[in-house]
Amino acid sequence: xxxxxxxxxxxxxxxxxxxFLTFLSIxxxxxxxxxxxxxxxxxxxxxxxxxxxIKGTSSYANYEVxxxxxxxxxxxxxxNVREIEENSFPLLKVFGYIPEIKEAININxxxxxxxxxxxxxxxxxxxxxxxxxxxxxxILITKKFSDKHSLKxxxxxxPLVYDKEFNLKIVDILDTDSLLSNTVVMxxxxxxxxxxxxxxxxxxxLDTNEKTIEQLKNILPSxxxxxxxxxxxxxxKALIASFRYNLQFVSLIAILVGIFLxxxxxxxxxxxxxxxxxxxxxxxxxxxxxxxxxTIQGMVLxxxxxxxGIVFGQxxxxxxxxxxxxxxxxxxxxxxxxxxxxxxSDVLTALTLGLVISLIASAVPSFxxxxxxxxxxxxxxxxxxxxxxxxxxxFLVGVLIxxxxxxxxxxxxxxxxxxxxxxxxxxILLIIAGFTFVSPFYLSIILKIIKRPMEIIFKAIGRITVGxxxxxxxxxxxxxxxxxxxxxxxxxxxTLIFSFRGSLKGWINKYITADVYIKPAxxxxxxxFYPMSEEVINKVKSYxxxxxxxxxxxxxxxxxxxxxxxxxxxxxxxxEISGKRYYESEYDEVLKEMEGVEKVAGISDYLSLKYGFxxxxxxxxxxxxxxxxxxxxxxxxxxxxxxxxxxLDRKWLKEYWGLDDATQISxxxxxxxxxxxxxxxxxxxxxxxYSLEIMNNxxxx
Amino acid sequence: MHFSAHLVPINIRKxxxxxxxxxxxxxxxxxxKSYGNTKVLKGINLEINKGEFISVMGSSGSGKSxxxxxxxxxxxxxxxxxxxxxxxxxxxxxEELTLYRRKxxxxxxxxxxxxxxITVFENIMMPLLLNGSEDKKTGLEYIxxxxxxxxxxxxxxxxxxxxxxxVAISRALIHNPEIILAxxxxxxxxxxxxKKIMELIKQLVEETEKTVILVTHExxxxxxxxxxxxxxxxxxx
Numbered sequence: 001x002x003x004x005x006x007x008x009x010x011x012x013x014x015x016x017x018x019x020f021l022t023f024l025s026i027x028x029x030x031x032x033x034x035x036x037x038x039x040x041x042x043x044x045x046x047x048x049x050x051x052x053x054i055k056g057t058s059s060y061a062n063y064e065v066x067x068x069x070x071x072x073x074x075x076x077x078x079x080n081v082r083e084i085e086e087n088s089f090p091l092l093k094v095f096g097y098i099p100e101i102k103e104a105i106n107i108n109x110x111x112x113x114x115x116x117x118x119x120x121x122x123x124x125x126x127x128x129x130x131x132x133x134x135x136x137x138x139i140l141i142t143k144k145f146s147d148k149h150s151l152k153x154x155x156x157x158x159p160l161v162y163d164k165e166f167n168l169k170i171v172d173i174l175d176t177d178s179l180l181s182n183t184v185v186m187x188x189x190x191x192x193x194x195x196x197x198x199x200x201x202x203x204x205x206l207d208t209n210e211k212t213i214e215q216l217k218n219i220l221p222s223x224x225x226x227x228x229x230x231x232x233x234x235x236x237k238a239l240i241a242s243f244r245y246n247l248q249f250v251s252l253i254a255i256l257v258g259i260f261l262x263x264x265x266x267x268x269x270x271x272x273x274x275x276x277x278x279x280x281x282x283x284x285x286x287x288x289x290x291x292x293x294x295t296i297q298g299m300v301l302x303x304x305x306x307x308x309g310i311v312f313g314q315x316x317x318x319x320x321x322x323x324x325x326x327x328x329x330x331x332x333x334x335x336x337x338x339x340x341x342x343x344x345s346d347v348l349t350a351l352t353l354g355l356v357i358s359l360i361a362s363a364v365p366s367f368x369x370x371x372x373x374x375x376x377x378x379x380x381x382x383x384x385x386x387x388x389x390x391x392x393x394x395f396l397v398g399v400l401i402x403x404x405x406x407x408x409x410x411x412x413x414x415x416x417x418x419x420x421x422x423x424x425x426x427x428i429l430l431i432i433a434g435f436t437f438v439s440p441f442y443l444s445i446i447l448k449i450i451k452r453p454m455e456i457i458f459k460a461i462g463r464i465t466v467g468x469x470x471x472x473x474x475x476x477x478x479x480x481x482x483x484x485x486x487x488x489x490x491x492x493x494x495t496l497i498f499s500f501r502g503s504l505k506g507w508i509n510k511y512i513t514a515d516v517y518i519k520p521a522x523x524x525x526x527x528x529f530y531p532m533s534e535e536v537i538n539k540v541k542s543y544x545x546x547x548x549x550x551x552x553x554x555x556x557x558x559x560x561x562x563x564x565x566x567x568x569x570x571x572x573x574x575x576e577i578s579g580k581r582y583y584e585s586e587y588d589e590v591l592k593e594m595e596g597v598e599k600v601a602g603i604s605d606y607l608s609l610k611y612g613f614x615x616x617x618x619x620x621x622x623x624x625x626x627x628x629x630x631x632x633x634x635x636x637x638x639x640x641x642x643x644x645x646x647x648l649d650r651k652w653l654k655e656y657w658g659l660d661d662a663t664q665i666s667x668x669x670x671x672x673x674x675x676x677x678x679x680x681x682x683x684x685x686x687x688x689x690y691s692l693e694i695m696n697n698x699x700x701x
Numbered sequence: 702m703h704f705s706a707h708l709v710p711i712n713i714r715k716x717x718x719x720x721x722x723x724x725x726x727x728x729x730x731x732x733x734k735s736y737g738n739t740k741v742l743k744g745i746n747l748e749i750n751k752g753e754f755i756s757v758m759g760s761s762g763s764g765k766s767x768x769x770x771x772x773x774x775x776x777x778x779x780x781x782x783x784x785x786x787x788x789x790x791x792x793x794x795x796e797e798l799t800l801y802r803r804k805x806x807x808x809x810x811x812x813x814x815x816x817x818x819i820t821v822f823e824n825i826m827m828p829l830l831l832n833g834s835e836d837k838k839t840g841l842e843y844i845x846x847x848x849x850x851x852x853x854x855x856x857x858x859x860x861x862x863x864x865x866x867x868v869a870i871s872r873a874l875i876h877n878p879e880i881i882l883a884x885x886x887x888x889x890x891x892x893x894x895x896k897k898i899m900e901l902i903k904q905l906v907e908e909t910e911k912t913v914i915l916v917t918h919e920x921x922x923x924x925x926x927x928x929x930x931x932x933x934x935x936x937x938x
Contacts, residue, residue, distance in 0.1 A: 002834070009819045278814075280816075282773070283803065284799055284803020285831055287795070
């Protein structure tokens with residue numbers, strides 16, 4: 001058999017002839033593959049960016065000493081750590097944001113002499129270290145970053161760091177693969193002096209073993225802990241896991257729609273070409289050849305769709321990277337993903353996926369095509385007729401599958417809400433499969449119902465239409481399922497969005513109550529852990545328009561080995577001023593309790609669901625002075641972080657953490673003050689000196 | 702290699718079948734076939750010699766097309782045996798029947814049954830392609846024989862009915878099958894074209910010494926054959 005020639009004239013030419021169906025299935029596959037690739041690239045890059053952030057400049061280190069609250073700590077501890085482990089590398093880290101190029105940078109103050117040799121720099125000998133040490137704002141940037149933004153030696157970067165704008169001078173460019181592209185290296189001495197962080201460290205990287213770690217634990221003050229880098233990465237990865245899974249599941253549904261479209265195309269092609277298949281069979285084409293021809297037709301469409309999908313995926317990757325970067329930065333931790341290009345392995349995955357799904361989609365119709373007998377070419381409808389008698393059986397099987405799907409999804413929702421939702425996904429796929437089985441019977445019932453009205457309204461055309469659908473019930477069922485899945489996906493997304501909007505609105509009304517919000521402009525996340533300048537707070541307090549300032553402090557806490565965000569607010573200010581405007585009496589009671597002397601805290605729904613906390617339970621929080629138990633007096637929805645949120649009064653911050661600073665402030669103005677004019681005044685007076693983000697209540701909402 | 706040699710191992714039964722069949726190319730023994738409750742063929746017995754051109758005449762529903770389908774290996778009888786060139790094809794598997802159609806049979810249909818999306822030349826070449834050959838020379842030779850060399854790149858819908866049937870005739874002969882089965886080959890043609898087509902079929906099958914079964918309901922078409930048979934209510938007269 002001359003297969004290549006047969007493929008050329010029977011498959012490729014048919015694809016060319018069937019322009020509309022070809023277009024439809026190619027687009028279907030392209031969208032599925034494209035979305036999948038885009039989401040994959042975005043989440044892969046996000047994870048790799050996470051990983052690089054954690055590894056930082058010291059990919060050789062396996063442990064890190066950190067403050068339990070996620071803030072900088074006193075450098076004196078380094079001396080003690082070094083005595084036990086020589087391979088220790090002090091580090092100061094901060095994120096900066098460069099509005100000019102809309103890019104976040106990760107500024108690393110390193111103990112240069114000790115660390116630089118580990119950065120695998122090919123041009124180490126040529127680095128201008130003299131200027132690097134001599135210039136207080138001297139930095140080294142990566143070659144990738146310099147290429148991306150056409151930066152050269154001597155250029156100035158103007159990042160917003162903490163609540164000010166700084167000038168960083170590029171002294172040299174590092175040609176290394178061991179650093180993430182947006183990493184900026186500075187000598188730790190210069191960092192401390194230039195950013196006014198003298199005497200502080202963000203962490204100490206360690207290349208050591210477990211035995212030494214045990215020794216270290218004994219000498220570390222209670223506000224510090226040692227973490228395995230691998231564990232930090234695992235935790236960070238787990239944070240965005242659900243985000244990644246959900247995105248991928250949406251793209252899998254898109255793939256499913258693509259499969260249905262391709263299935264539909266090959267199936268319609270088989271039905272339309274029944275006579276041709278009959279002719280070929282009468283001329284001596286065997287079943288295998290027929291199966292092969294239609295499978296190849298599906299695979300060719302799949303291949304073209306996949307190639308288009310890769311192009312589409314590149315666009316999707318670009319926009320997904322922006323969206324993922326923004327979401328993760330806001331909700332979890334600042335990341336900067338500069339690499340959104342699809343790699344060879346992504347292309348290979350996309351092609352394999354496209355071919356596998358086209359094989360799945362074309363397998364059934366191809367197999368059906370082989371059943372066409374050589375003498376069947378003149379008997380219209382016999383193809384469909386064979387299945388009609390199984391309709392009720394298919395219906396029952398479908399109902400059973402839907403039922404199993406619902407049970408699996410419910411079990412997942414009830415028993416494992418925080419693990420990978422394997423059962424829920426399987427359940428959804430089963431529900432889709434079940435509906436696919438049910439659809440021919442369902443369509444038959446609908447046809448029975450609409451037959452008479454169709455005949456009355458549309459006369460002969462109505463009768464012909466109903467008859468045609470009835471005669472081709474399986475083909476129409478496939479089309480029905482394609483539309484049903486796409487519509488279900490759209491409806492589900494809209495429901496999700498509107499439900500989210502509804503509850504978010506409630507949350508906003510309860511918590512976004514101040515008139516003006518001020519935070520450092522470099523802070524791109526909902527919560528940053530570095531303090532604002534006290535001068536800014538005092539200046540704002542001094543304005544006559546201000547009736548109160550709620551100094552808010554975000555910290556990291558450890559709860560059952562996971563990091564959660566703690567927010568310390570000035571409950572008295574909040575309750576006295578905004579309570580008059582917004583609160584219901586019940587919530588006022590909650591705040592009153594918080595304001596009192598009893599140790600009480602509010603927790604987010606997430607913590608309540610995950611750890612089974614109820615109102616009245618005690619929650620133990622790790623503080624530098626040891627573990628402290630707080631009674632839970634409020635459980636609320638939190639849309640500002642997905643890692644869990646604990647809400648406390650500021651007095652506990654001072655008492656147990658020894659801090660009295662703020663990471664952002666909420667300002668309440670006196671009655672009758674024009675908030676917009678007041679914000680203009682704040683901007684005029686504060687922005688020349690400080691880099692701040694100043695928003696009114698509406699903007700933040 | 703002879704077709705039967707690599708398909709069915711030679712055994713005593715087969716040797717016996719060859720011995721008793723003599724020079725018969727086609728033998729039907731007590732063939733019965735029903736569609737649902739309707740018995741279409743009721744014990745057909747027929748012997749056709751190698752190179753013989755026979756016609757089977759009958760009205761619609763008499764069972765003539767069913768008979769052709771059975772001989773062509775496109776369907777199976779419920780009872781009886783069909784022996785082709787000494788081989789009982791009723792015992793063939795689906796794969797063997799496919800191979801039988803591919804190698805031994807050429808079909809000419811009433812509605813031409815050309816593949817619509819491929820050219821005249823490609824339609825004619827199809828049996829060769831299915832047999833693993835791409836002998837363009839033979840293809841061109843057959844196109845010339847039916848006088849369509851100028852239309853070899855045309856598509857079936859660009860041809861007249863007579864031209865389409867000439868393509869179908871070429872396609873039926875190109876792979877040199879031993880049996881030609883023609884099912885009302887002029888049924889959808891005008892009388893002038895009908896005559897031309899019948900003369901072409903007769904000339905070509907005589908030149909190539911094929912065994913031909915032609916079914917028709919027209920007496921004057923049936924007269925082109927060397928032997929005329931009638932079929933009525935599933936019985937041959």
